[in-house]
Amino acid sequence: MTSENFSRKAAIVGIGATEFSKASGRSEWSLAVECVLAALRDAQIAPAEVDGFALFTMESTPEIALARALGIPELTFFSRIPHGGGGAAAPIQQAALAIATGVAEVVVVYRAFNERSGHRFGSGPPAFAYTSSIDQEYRNWINPYGLLTPAAQEAILARRYMHRYGVTSEDFGLVSVLSRKHAATNPDAWFYERPITLEDHQSSRMIADPLRLLDCCQETDGGQALIIVSAERAKDLPHAPAYISAAAQGVGPQQISMSSYYRQDIDELPEAQLVARQLWEQSGVGVNDLDAAIIYDAFTPMVLLQLEAYGFCDPGEAASLLREGAFELEGRWPLNTHGGQLGEGYLHGVNGIAEGVRLIRGASSNQPARSIEDVLVTGGSPVPHSGLLLGA
């Protein structure tokens, strides 16, 4: 991949969200409209200027429903990315590519759902799991045996990781404690002013051994939108642009959704390593240059695995780094400063991208004391993956 194609040619210039709740009381369509309007207001861009959308395939409100609801007259670019939260950063890549090549000028990314009051991912397979297609064929090898939820599917990797490196449930718990500490001082977080202790984590009930309740992110109703325009246009807008230094997707060897169990080492994430490699190549930024990181935290063990895949440390050492304070606000790489999906809200990772933008703007509720110039934001694991580097 050559980096000169789109690095820093586009920027995120608007962010907007609804409240994060357990029951929004309105349609997913309405949540989508509300967060997109909020993001456009933030960017000071009129809805009629929007000409592109990049979404999740799992998004239930299609771009044409948004265009219709907002009276957007013409769209020249609309793209969908599969694999849920794994693809969280990929619509940003789509937007940046479209803008860098002149296919679109104002691209909107949103994720809006009633994931708590509607179908909960934690309750079992979603509706599309029941279509008989090769896309869902992988379920043949896990679901009939009761491996029905993301928590149970990831527990298999987490157990092997514990076995290999002597990592403990308390190590996973420290991820949760850190996120809830940051959420406690973020007024937009569901768990605002509700930090937890490691004892709370250790006494929370078992969901899928070794994963306890407090290893699992919350389930959320809400919407989050992002507005992407060219670097030139961004200079004239009210907020400091969060330049897209790099954005990448990745599928690794013998990749299977949620259950790449047939690789030699199931506790490694080659798809995340692949994304990391592309991000450094595209941007010229390395892991040591990063000023903060937003690591996808649907389940705590994946935060440790991703930190290792992105090269923050050697395999098996992420927990030590966490214990040493590297991810505190005053540490080397402030991590999930909004509280993550464990603490702020579960918006399939898109709220984490918004936090990356706030960090670049200097506007996070937990803004670190020093200047923030390069922020990594990752999508979910263990599925086909994506990642993003935002720059000041």
Place this chain on the structure above:
Amino acid sequence: MNIVKGARNYIGQQSEPARVSRFIVNEAMIRQWIEALDDHNPAYSDGDATVSPPAMISTWVMQGYAKQREVRRLRARGETADTALSHLMRELDEAGYTSVVATNIEQRFLSPVHLGVRVRCEQVIDAVSEVKHTALGQGVFVTLRKSYRDDDSGEELAQESFRMLRFAPAPQPTARPTAVPQLVRTEDNAFWFEGAQSHRLLFQRCDDCRTLRHPPGPSCPACHSLAWSPEESTREGSLHSWTIVHHPQDSAFTYPLAIGLVDLPNGMRIVADFDTVPDRLAVGVPVRIDFVTHAHEEILPVLRVVGTAPAEGEVHEQPPMPEPAAHPHGSIELPELVLDLDHTAIVAGALASQDYEDVHHNTLAARDRGLPDIILSINTTNGYVHRFVTDWAGPAARILEVKLTLGVPHSAGEALRFTGTATPDGENWSVDVLGRNDAGVHVRATVTLAIPASQKEQS
């Protein structure tokens, strides 16, 4: 707080005028009780015994079948007996709480009840709860405080706290369909499921480069050949990783559910569930693959542990499993008592305790109330708890106190299995009793006993 309006005004009122036994404590009634409960404690079954079984205390002041018929006639005419308890029950009825079930009894036995005594019982409405959500449905707990006395001397014989739930029956939960999707069968994977049907574990081997692969696919990832043949694998392997799922629970499985990822000697891995949660799970534990029927009647692999020695690495701690309660120094396990209670046994127990509620006699009436069949009455359950404890403690033991909580109902035809642990408690013994049936815990009780020292040494 959600309360039934006015219901709490009854707290502290006498629930009904004092009841005086229709007959004196007598050998015929005691004999009927002993036979119904098959309790042959010599303390009351011997020819020269002169005391009543303590659990019969409430029997002596039951009002009998004639009174039961009168109450039914009143109800049929929409009338209410003029007692505080009847008025309270009517108000709860009108609020929609129409069904009743006894939930707890606590009895303190102050003095033995001898033949010839006429028992009097005074009852006060002690508590009326707010509206509670229970497994049976929404309802209100009503607690009666009862004092049993010798009607002649006035001596207090026993004290009782009796709690019942007046509830609106919850709609019967319909069996939830499983969330397991139907298998996606294709030309590429059909062989695998056909093999499983005949209990054979098959993998695809490339006809050209001889590479094995799983899960199935149309082409060889190594040489891209479309030619392959199924090859049967050994069904013994070792655990690569595992989880135990506790939540959420799907109707196709029993929980907790252990699921393993298995390494096979041919280099392949498969996922399958364990038939039961093994005593110890660890990476490297040898497992065998069998085939059993899964959701949607599919025959698929199931795992069984064949040994406990891990093949590599350290053994990881057993996940938290319910552990047997630690026994403090000096405690004793009681011999288990298993009762096969048929319809006749349940009816006999109810009649021996003068209980004419239809759920203890009439299968059709029980089904109308959402029960599978007639159920054991709380007084009969209490009698069985006494029997279980005194079978162990012997005839010289005296029951001082019983605290009993009912769990799931016990229906006719089920086995009721009592276990218990006795622990010294100062001068006395405290016995924790658990009565289980197939549906779960039917009764949990703590019985306090005085056992003469000479006898305790023999036991």
